Amino acid sequence: MADAxxxxxxxxxxxATSGLQWNNPKIHTPDRRKVWMACPEHTASxxxxxxxxxxxxxxxxxxxxEAR
Structure with missing residues (x-):
């Protein structure tokens, strides 16, 4: 079984139930995505x-x- x-x-x-995909346009190319995982309580914040x-x-x- 995979780790949660x-x-x-x-x-x-x-x-985590959601993945927030983001990038910093000052340092990442437009297609680059970093990911923060979030539980329901913290997704919005x-x-x-x-x-x-x-x-x-x-x-x-x-x-x-997925990060890319």
């Missing part, structure tokens, strides 16, 4: 953090999240 994905929020160890900085690109189900 855990939330990227500081101090959270809950199982992590997305808001990334979006406020212009980094958020897409939120997908955890099973579909």
């Amino acid at each position: 994905l855990t939330c990227s929020a500081k101090g959270c160890g809950a199982e 992590l997305q808001q953090f990334l979006d406020a900085r212009g980094f958020w690109r897409e939120t997908v189900p955890a099973a579909q999240a």
Whole structure:
């Protein structure tokens, strides 16, 4: 059985259900994607953090999240 994905929020160890795909346009090429995993409790706050900085690109189900 595969290991459960855990939330990227500081101090959270809950199982992740979403993958927040992002990049920093100042240092990453447009097609590059980094991923933060998020549990239901932290999905909105992590997305808001990334979006406020212009980094958020897409939120997908955890099973579909992949860095590229």
